[in-house]
Amino acid sequence: MIRRRSLLTAAGLGGAALALPTAVAHAAPAVPPGSATTADPAAHATPAGPPPIDLPAPTDRRPVGTVSLHLVDRDRQDPFAPVPGPRELMVQLWYPALGTAGRPRAPYTTARVAAAFEETLPVDPGTIAALRPTARAGAPAVPGALPLLLLGHGRKGGRSNCTALAEELAAHGYLVAALDHTYDAAAVEFPDGRLVRSVLAEDPGDWDAAERKEIAARVGDLRFTATELTTGRALRRTAGLPCADPRRIGVLGHSMGGAAAAETVRQDRRFAAGLNLDGGLFGSPVPDEGLDRPFLLLTSLGDHDTWQRWREHQRGWGRQLRLDGAGHLSFTDLPHVAGPGHLADRMPPELYAAMLGTIAPARATELSRAYVRTYFDRFLRGRPSPLLDAPAPRYPEVAFVWSRG
Numbered sequence: 001m002i003r004r005r006s007l008l009t010a011a012g013l014g015g016a017a018l019a020l021p022t023a024v025a026h027a028a029p030a031v032p033p034g035s036a037t038t039a040d041p042a043a044h045a046t047p048a049g050p051p052p053i054d055l056p057a058p059t060d061r062r063p064v065g066t067v068s069l070h071l072v073d074r075d076r077q078d079p080f081a082p083v084p085g086p087r088e089l090m091v092q093l094w095y096p097a098l099g100t101a102g103r104p105r106a107p108y109t110t111a112r113v114a115a116a117f118e119e120t121l122p123v124d125p126g127t128i129a130a131l132r133p134t135a136r137a138g139a140p141a142v143p144g145a146l147p148l149l150l151l152g153h154g155r156k157g158g159r160s161n162c163t164a165l166a167e168e169l170a171a172h173g174y175l176v177a178a179l180d181h182t183y184d185a186a187a188v189e190f191p192d193g194r195l196v197r198s199v200l201a202e203d204p205g206d207w208d209a210a211e212r213k214e215i216a217a218r219v220g221d222l223r224f225t226a227t228e229l230t231t232g233r234a235l236r237r238t239a240g241l242p243c244a245d246p247r248r249i250g251v252l253g254h255s256m257g258g259a260a261a262a263e264t265v266r267q268d269r270r271f272a273a274g275l276n277l278d279g280g281l282f283g284s285p286v287p288d289e290g291l292d293r294p295f296l297l298l299t300s301l302g303d304h305d306t307w308q309r310w311r312e313h314q315r316g317w318g319r320q321l322r323l324d325g326a327g328h329l330s331f332t333d334l335p336h337v338a339g340p341g342h343l344a345d346r347m348p349p350e351l352y353a354a355m356l357g358t359i360a361p362a363r364a365t366e367l368s369r370a371y372v373r374t375y376f377d378r379f380l381r382g383r384p385s386p387l388l389d390a391p392a393p394r395y396p397e398v399a400f401v402w403s404r405g
Contacts, residue, residue: 069091
């Protein structure tokens with residue numbers, strides 16, 4: 001039996017770990033971190049393997065660039081590191097580009113991180129590395145300040161997990177910054193070659209205490225990254241990088257990343273709107289206090305006790321929309337590898353249904369993109385749309401569970 005709490009917490013791209021044996025998580029020895037530097041996502045090219053698996057291209061043909069940053073928060077000690085030291089992060093940016101001439105197509109992730117995902121995900125070897133995004137590595141950004149969206153992954157997931165969504169938002173004019181939450185993410189590869197793996201327990205003895213600690217670390221990461229990007233400290237070091245607008249900031253996340261998005265909105269008034277992709281609202285007071293700013297829940301489950309409590313206390317604009325036929329991972333890129341990687345052949349049927357659902361991968365991506373983009377367009381760019389006010393005939397899979405405002 002799949003426990004509902006686990007389904008809504010521990011499900012990044014390594015979500016199959018809920019029912020399958022996993023390797024023991026460990027972390028590479030820490031070394032003194034250096035200054036924040038840029039890291040080209042194409043630095044660790046993937047060797048030849050299975051045929052490429054193309055992610056759906058953005059619906060806007062505007063070119064998209066991507067680059068990764070190595071950030072160091074010297075004002076905060078890492079709560080998970082085996083050796084005391086400042087918090088280190090890898091952050092990947094997607095943004096509208098001026099052009100892509102001479103820029104290579106970015107890999108989905110590094111070969112070593114892809115291999116780490118496959119340690120707990122029973123797909124054909126090389127399947128994760130075969131995913132092929134649209135964005136071009138290091139393409140020069142368009143001028144001007146862009147609305148900023150911070151994007152968080154699920155527990156033991158990684159920053160690449162929602163690449164198709166990030167590219168869509170970037171093509172439509174957003175600067176999207178996806179974080180690897182170090183020691184939480186399945187694996188994080190730093191520019192100096194260190195590979196840091198997750199140290200989180202699969203089934204903590206005290207879930208409440210574990211979630212509070214994990215959410216606190218994630219919120220600290222999100223707030224620090226927002227500061228680095230909006231003050232220009234992380235971007236001015238390299239020509240051609242995008243510029244973030246400090247007056248237009250949103251936050252979203254999948255699974256545990258969605259819970260962190262809610263708590264970030266609660267703590268930090270710079271964040272004008274938040275969005276949760278199928279995450280239980282664990283690890284924070286949000287269910288019992290609500291939020292005074294817009295918050296959208298896109299869910300696969302019909303309901304959850306933390307969502308019920310949040311609805312009772314939400315003070316700002318709010319919606320809960322359910323995607324009929326979706327699984328917990330339908331909001332990520334995993335459905336696009338499930339078929340080519342023969343995931344259904346190696347996963348218990350009950351778990352496969354809960355994780356992947358029955359909706360076609362392309363349709364799941366289309367639905368997520370449409371509602372996420374429309375939501376942030378409304379609250380960061382002042383572009384209202386009837387899509388958020390009532391069921392739409394072109395999206396019959398989306399049911400309005402609850403509305404406020």
